[in-house]
Amino acid sequence: MAFIKEESEDTKMEFIKEEIEDIKIGETFRVKQEDTEEQTDLMALKEENEVMNEMDENDQYKNHPDFTTGEKTFSCSQTEKTSSRKRAKKTGTRRNFTCQQCGKSFAEKIHLERHMRVHTGEKPYTCQQCGNQFTLKGSLNRHMRIHTGERPYRCPQCGRSFSCKGHLKAHMRVHTREKPFVCQECGNRFTLNGSLKMHMRIHTGEKPYTCHQCGNTFAQKVSLKRHMIIHTGEKPYTCPQCGKSFSQKLSLNRHMRIHDGEKPFACQQCGRSFNIKGNLKAHMRIHTKKSLFTCQQCGISFTQKESFNTHIKIHTKEKPYTCQQCGKSFDQHKNFKDHMRIHSGEKPYMCTQCGKSFNQKRNFKDHMKIHSGEQPYTCPQCGKSFNQKGHFEVHIRIHTGEKPFTCQQCGKLFNQIGILNRHRITHNGEKPFTCQQCGKSFNRKEILKRHMRVHTGERPFTCGHCGKSFGYKIALKCHMSIHVCE
Incomplete structure (x- = not known):
């Protein structure tokens, strides 16, 4: 009887000791669990709150150092490992809890129960302020810092603060220049696992984010958000x-x-x-x-x-870009935008020296060379210089004799597209330039300008001998013959 009583007490003490160790391990796991959850990879540091809310719960288990697929399924500290070995030695067998759906094994039942939420989608932890739900308590605790504004983790080098330890750890790689995540396809390296995952979509062609309005798909959520502004016009x-x-x-x-x-x-x-x-x-x-x-x-x-x-x-x-006002089409969006300023009268480029405004940036740049005196384009044959590349190219054709612009109706060749456009009007009889004062129409803009002097009385051509002025250059030439005869 004494022997049986002694054996019963030994068994009882061993059971109590084992139960205490189980509680210790459970508590240690919980502390370790919440610590490790903070180290989950981010999609991007600047989107930390959004990413942490929408983090894939599968990844939390997959990347958690306490959950592995091998036989040794649980490891918190050296003390716990020793306790587990002692317990295994005393009981002779190790408890093994296996998930029936994916085959993963866990050392503790509570770990298996927590893991099962991956399959069931259960999220028992709810934020009382915004209603967001989480599968792990640590995730809820981390989320609450969004509402409290708490940022307990500070970078010792630059002083920047973070709400999660994982964010700080990822940020430190900016200073250390460490890039531990390597693409197996092309060898590119990344500081964040999330960045590597996004990069992999280049190789896989995966575009998981779809616009519900037009059906366009995107590899990154931030790209979808940017795209949505097209629809809202914001x-x-x-x-x-x-x-x-x-x-x-x-x-x-x-x-x-x-x-x-x-x-x-x-x-x-x-x-x-x-x-x-x-x-x-x-x-x-x-x-x-x-x-x-x-x-x-x-x-x-x-x-x-x-x-x-x-x-x-x-x-x-x-030519996908068509003007709704005049019907003209363009192959480039930039040219279309420039054209629209003709109708709106917008001239956003202003010269600070003379106050003249322009509706196109290239015209503004060309104009600025007048003030600077810059003439960067020099003809290698005659040495003449130009402030605009277009003028230089037209000039070169004088030497080469090149006439790249052909009239489709009569076959005549021209060295400038502007001259070709003027020539085309002779075939169709079009007179697009109309005088607003008398209604007379002209086929060329310069003829209309010359005509306007009849109404304005402007006489820009002055004789250098007698000072007499004329409205037309040809009138001045005729007048000059008087002085030549003298």
Whole structure:
């Protein structure tokens, strides 16, 4: 009896000890669980709150260091491992809880129960302020910092604060330049696992975010959000200096560089600076002589996709941008926008030296060369200089005899498209330029200008000998013959 009693007490003590160890492990796991949840990867640091709310719960279990697919399914600390080994040694067997749906095994029943929420979709933890639901208590605790504004994790190098430990850890890679996540397809490296996941969609072609209005699909949620502004027409970002509005904050930031003259992106080879990173990238292809975009129809290669897309429309003759006021169509959106200013009368480009305004940026740039005296385009044959590339190209045709513009009706050739357009009017009899005072019409703008002097009395041509003025150049020439005879 003494032996049986002693054995019973030993068994009882062993059971109590084992139960206490179970409670310890459960508590330790809970602390470890909440700590590790804070280290979940972010989609992007600046979208931390949104990402954490919408985080895939599967990933939380998958990436959690306490959940693995091997036989050793639970590890919190060296003490707990020792306790588990002791318990296994005493009982002779180790408890193993296996998920019937995916086959994952867990050392504790509570871990299995928590895991089952991945399959059932159960979210028992609800935010009392906004109603968001979570599968894990740690996720709810982390979410609550959005409402409280608490940011307990501070970067020791730059002082920036974060609501989650995982965000701070990811941020520290900015300082250390560590990029631990590597793409197995192309070798690109990333600081965040979320960035790698988004990058992988380039290779897989996956576009999980769909616009419900037009059906367009996107690889990133932020791209879908940007796209939705097209449908709403919202432009929440306004320039404080000129009042221009933008649909994206990035566009506003880029626009602000026009006012402050900032060009933060410099070419390391030639020193040229740019206000947009994309322009620097495109410029670098000049040095590398890398042509990424080749036309399959004519073989011409381009360093920029925009130039390639514009070129393709030459072959397709596509002109998708049509003016609703006059019916004129354009192959480029930029040309369409420039054209619309003719109707609106908008002239956003103003010369600060003489106050003259322009509706196109290129005309403004050309005008500024008048004040600076800059004439960067010099003819190699006769040495004549020009302030506009277009004028230089037209001049070169004088030497080469090139006449690239042909009249389709009579076959006559011209070296300037403007002269061809004027010539076409002789065939159709069109007279688009009308005098607002007398109603007389003309087929050329300069003839209308000359005609207007009849009404205004303007006499711009003055004789250098006697000071007499004339409304027409030919009248001055006739007059000059009087002085020649004298």
